[in-house]
Amino acid sequence: TTHYLFIVVVAVNSTLLTINAGDYIFYTDWMWTSFVVFSVSQSTMLAVGAIYYMLFTGVPGTATYYATIMTIYTWVAKGAWFALGYPYDFIVVPVWIPSAMLLDLSYWATRRNKHAAILIGGSLVGLSFPLFNMVNLLLVRDPLETAFKYPRPTLPAYMTPIEPQVGKFYNSPVALGSGAGAVLTVPIAALGAKLNTW
Numbered sequence: 001t002t003h004y005l006f007i008v009v010v011a012v013n014s015t016l017l018t019i020n021a022g023d024y025i026f027y028t029d030w031m032w033t034s035f036v037v038f039s040v041s042q043s044t045m046l047a048v049g050a051i052y053y054m055l056f057t058g059v060p061g062t063a064t065y066y067a068t069i070m071t072i073y074t075w076v077a078k079g080a081w082f083a084l085g086y087p088y089d090f091i092v093v094p095v096w097i098p099s100a101m102l103l104d105l106s107y108w109a110t111r112r113n114k115h116a117a118i119l120i121g122g123s124l125v126g127l128s129f130p131l132f133n134m135v136n137l138l139l140v141r142d143p144l145e146t147a148f149k150y151p152r153p154t155l156p157a158y159m160t161p162i163e164p165q166v167g168k169f170y171n172s173p174v175a176l177g178s179g180a181g182a183v184l185t186v187p188i189a190a191l192g193a194k195l196n197t198w
Contacts, residue, residue: 099124
């Protein structure tokens with residue numbers, strides 16, 4: 001019980017860290033134009049935090065629990081902006097849970113092998129997270145209209161949203177986000193696990 005209470009507290013605080021990894025990534029005006037930054041920062045934060053606390057408890061399912069707390073906390077923030085008069089689509093809540101479930105599955109399927117969780121689970125997070133979130137972003141009605149009609153008061157002039165120019169596959173934000181997320185997630189998750197053993 002103490003372990004799970006500890007995870008609740010830390011997961012809430014890690015959500016703040018996740019947001020501050022680039023707070024604009026939660027908002028419609030920048031979710032599209034900075035999708036690669038979003039994919040790298042969010043998949044890395046998810047893998048590091050989830051693996052750290054999954055190995056801390058040794059219980060498969062902890063990563064999903066961790067991602068669920070972050071999701072709930074972010075929906076509260078979404079509700080706060082909505083209460084201020086902004087549209088429902090002003091904040092797009094990242095889809096952490098499915099990727100965290102893959103992480104838990106890899107840990108469980110390899111009989112709680114932490115190295116497999118880092119290598120296999122970390123790769124699955126890095127590859128799946130951008131895909132899940134691109135589907136999520138496709139559900140936003142008109143992100144650019146929302147961005148220009150409802151600018152955030154803290155948005156500097158030089159961060160005015162621009163329409164993303166997505167051309168061939170190698171210039172696709174999904175491809176870049178998936179590749180960069182998968183490559184960077186594993187070594188950083190390994191570092192998190194190393195810190196856990198200290």
